[in-house]
Amino acid sequence: MKKEDIEKKYNELVNSIEKKRMYDGRGTVDRYTCDTCGHVIYTTYRDKGVTPFTIRCxxxxxTxxxxxxxxxxxxxxxxxVNDWYRPTLEQTLKMSDGMIQHVLNGGLILEE
Ligand SMILES: [Zn+2]
Structure with missing residues (x-):
């Protein structure tokens, strides 16, 4: 995708997502548990967006x-508690195509 297209889609997303009828996890804390070693992490939403059902341990x-x-x-x-957040446009532009697609679909990323 061209830089201008990413920029346009990113801005459309940011401008529309607050009004969009979708699950908003802000104010909640999610627990993820590893099915192999039992390690748990807790996450919350810094931004409104989409988070995955599974993450790599x-x-x-x-998983x-x-x-x-x-x-x-x-x-x-x-x-x-770790935050799920929406990367800035500058951060997004540096990501792989797959990650850019994820962000443009409302996907959030987990802070390290
Ligand atoms: Zn594990």
Whole structure:
């Protein structure tokens, strides 16, 4: 995709997503549990967007599944929560074609 096309689609997405009727996970915390080693991570939404049902386990290379959602207000402060966020246009332009497509479809990425 050309840079101008990515820019146009990105701006359309950012301008329309707040009004779009879709699931908004802000205010919730999701738990992902690895089906191989049992490691869990907690995530939340910094931006409105789409997140995957599974993510790769950074401990064992297995798969972590989204298995529980909590109200953010009930999660104690000592729990480490990683944010799903929408990369900026500048960050998006540097990504692979597959990732650009993901972002332009409303997809968020997980902070490290
Ligand atoms: Zn694992």
């Amino acid at each position: 950074n401990r064992c290379g297995g 972590k599944y989204h298995d529980k959602t909590y109200d953010k207000k009930t999660v104690p402060g000592y729990v480490i």
